Amino acid sequence: MKVLAAMSGGVDSAVAAARAVDAGHDVTGVHLALARNPQTYRSGARGCCTLEDSRDARRAADVIGIPFYVWDLADEFHEDVVDNFVSEYAAGRTPNPCLRCNEKIKFAAVLDKALALGFDAVVTGHHARLGADGLLRRSVDLAKDQSYVLAVLTPSQLGHAMFPLGDVTKADVRAEASDRGLAVADKPDSHDICFIADGDTRRFLGERLGTASGPIVDAASGAVLGEHGGAHGYTVGQRRGLHLNRPAPDGKPRYVLSITPVTNTVTVGPVEALDVVEVRGERAVWLSGPTTVDCQVQLRAHGTPTDASVTVVDGTLTARLREPARGIAPGQAVVAYRPDPDGDIVLGSATIASTVSAAAPAA
Incomplete structure (x- = not known):
């Protein structure tokens, strides 16, 4: 297949691109320029919006031996991710910008452009698995699993996605990068929010919201x-x-x-007042199986899954938790999983709109 490898400048996306070449695909690398001024976002090796990252991606593409381009998506990123982040906080919610970036940038703007240019799929370095059945599953490396932030993707988008790293650990990826001669083998992982230069979210929001x-x-x-x-x-x-x-x-x-x-x-x-027994989500995306199901739900990135009964009706997902969960913030995602011997299967997701307290009187 003719595939486009999104190369952030980190070790994961570089190895993913190399693996796609090894699999026999015709691979072209692309780095997404997401900052209107790269110096105003992350500096050093902390994120995906710096000049250093662009250069690292280009060097990795040279080593792998694939064509490489830079696509300017700064305006789209600012509108769909940064502005959304600010407006969500202004509305009293706590958004996850990685979810929006995957939904709006990597698998909407980039995928749409790739398909228009004749590519068959987009390859990324996410730690998640796509089975032969087309179902999204957790990575074998649960500590690095990113299926939570990919659960916003539609079946059509997943049908044009490739995640070559879902069957390896992060340690394996670094070792493979070293064996391939990729200079990013020891590059630190990105942390925090890539578009907040100093990591001070309160200051960033205060400058924009007062x-x-x-x-x-x-x-x-x-x-x-x-x-x-x-x-x-x-x-x-x-x-x-x-x-x-x-x-x-x-x-x-x-x-x-x-x-x-x-x-x-x-x-x-008091802390006990944070306990909730029901979560209601909007903009639901359902990927697999019946829309009323007993399953597990994950309520924050890298959170512990909890048993629940989930129902999806007219784009609204309701998860009734078997045991109370604590401190669930509107704006985050609720992601439903079905345990499976081959790796937990993502059933669907929604953006948390409201919760029901464990202390609330029965209706």
Whole structure:
């Protein structure tokens, strides 16, 4: 097949491209220029938006022996990922930008362009598996598994995707890169959010949303306990950074329970109040099987799966949890998995819109 290898400049995408060549495919490498000014995003080897990354990708393509191009997708990335990230926080939610990047950039803008140019598929270095049955599965390296951030893809998009690294560990990838003579073999993994240059999310959001102060309110009594400098600086489940002068009656710490942008209010309470028994998601993508199923759900990146009963109706996914889960933030994804001897199968996903507290009275 004629395939396009998305090369970030990291070790995973370089080895994925090399493996695609070994498999007999006609491979062309492409680096996505995602920053309008590469110096304003990540620096060094921390992300996927730097000049260093572009050069690393080009050198890897030279070693592999494939054509290489740079595609400027900065405007699309800024609108679909960065602006979305900011607007989600402004609405009191906690987004996962990697989900949006996969959905809107790598497997929408890039895949659409690749297909228009006559390519059959896009190859990436994600740690996930696509079986011969076309089903998305977890990686064999559960510590690096990225099926959670790929679960937003549609069956059509998965039909034009290739993930050559799903059957190896990250240690295997680095060893293989070294054997192939790829200079990125020991390059550090990216961390945090690639478009926030110094990793300071609160500062980044404050520059774009302002620092309007508002009340921090106790959930039980309604009393104002303190003041914050911008609700966007908080997320559900957060404990640090509240700077409350009035301790709880029992002396235990308080946690963020909810954020209300309309009134610019942060509501706090005891850790037990973070327990939820139901999660409701919107914009559901269902990939496999019946839309009412007992399965497992993962509620945050690298979170522990929990047993649930899942129902999908008219684009809304409802997951009723067998055991309460703690600190689930709207804006994240709920991803449903079916345990399988060959690796957990991704059934579908949705963006978390709301939750039902374990302490809520029965309807």
